[in-house]
Amino acid sequence: MAWYNDRGKASESVLCTKVQLRRNLGAYPFPVSLEAASANEILQKLSPPLEALGFRKINFSDISAIMATSYVEKHYASPAFASVGGPHVLLLQEKPDIAVTLCGEDHLRICCILPGLDPKEAFAHASEIERVLDGENELAFDPDLGYLTQSPADLGTGLSVSVMLFLPALAESLCIGSLASHLGKLGLSLRGGFGEGVSTSCGLFELSNRVTLGKDENEILSLVEEVTLQILEREEEARRAIRKEPLDRLTDRIRRSEAILKSALLLSSEEFLRLFADVRLGIALGIVRGITYEQLSTLLVEGMPATLTLSADTTPRSEHARDALRAKRVQALLHEA
């Protein structure tokens, strides 16, 4: 069971929490200057201890582009990792979901993804994996700059904490822009959308820390968690305001969206996301029953183009065929319950 098949804390507004530690070995140049032979040496050093722990090793140089994209859609790898030219490897463990990427944007990135809001727990899992590798390897570190990373933006703790938020009411009230600029002053960033390649936001946002140097790990984790709770409070307020208005227009829209989701023969990514947002809000407002947050998260990930294509017995050859497959998958999963 992966993070997107489950729900966690504050799941009415939080899809998942992603915590990533970025590290490099002191003895090798960073990936941008790294030769293939050295990259292979690093893989030889770092993979076996994780494989011994039960991690599945996926050699990204050997897999198809569509397979690589599917791992990106599941948030186990970044788009930049998928497009690396030299030898690079993903090591994956489920429950808790930990994705370790080697020789991508840094030599080592340890990422834990948990459903719902849980930065500290995710950090604890990632740290456990770091301890396995830390003692055996000399990590690139400077007393003033902290962990040395390929991107100067990650210096210091090398810690990235991000939370996938579902804020349909705030998005509609149009105060997201001012919220985002306020968050910027706190060293946080708020971006719309669910990962790269999805143009419409549909109430989905990613909140993450921008500052990594000068704040310690606990301060960064607490900052993201506290600010998330404040944002959720404002979202809750905005949802209460919606409830006070005559509900029939919104209820009508949500019911229509639910009906289309449950019975359409063709669903494009774009349309699916719009329906997803309506139905997810509908669950929170008590308008939609019988559909769960975890089912929607599953559909969100499994309905993405590459993952969807891979799940088919015969590869859908056209956009049309893919939209048909998506609609079929959605209905199969919703009727299972």
Place this chain on the structure above:
Amino acid sequence: MIKSTMLCEQCKKRTATVFYNEKLNGRSRSLSLCGECASKLRESGEIRDVTSMIGSFADPFSALQDERFGDFFGLRILRAKEEKILCPCCGRALAAILNDGKVGCAECYSAFSGELSPLLRSLHGGATHRGRIPSRLLARRARIEQLSRLREELQKAITEEKFEEAARLRDEIRVLEEQKEGNGNGLV
């Protein structure tokens, strides 16, 4: 193995802050020098003129405070052609780093500390690191602390003529020092 600081090739003592590069009859020669040795070599005619110095990797602000350095170049900060400035360790060009934001190696951070400092300030507000440190470094620091404590105790034991205890302490120190040789090969 990446060295944490690059030493001057001439005196092999001070940190190299001047990187000299010249092309003569199609052959290139490069030297990494400290400010003092660079001055001497120029006086003796070993290196030709200031314009063939392709730049300084030192912090421009510390260069400003260093009179000798300022005199040597005849101007306070040499505006170097960034494409030609390469990291002495990984060979990545400063221009490439500033262009795509990807640093080539750990050594780039000290080699280009001056050039990167405005960027780091804008990203992180001039802060310094707080928080976790690598476990090996932690262990090394603990060992250094323990060694200095044991040495103090040893001195005390000797002045107090407690020779049995002194012998025990000396053995303990020796064991710790041997450990250091075993894996004390990293940064810091």
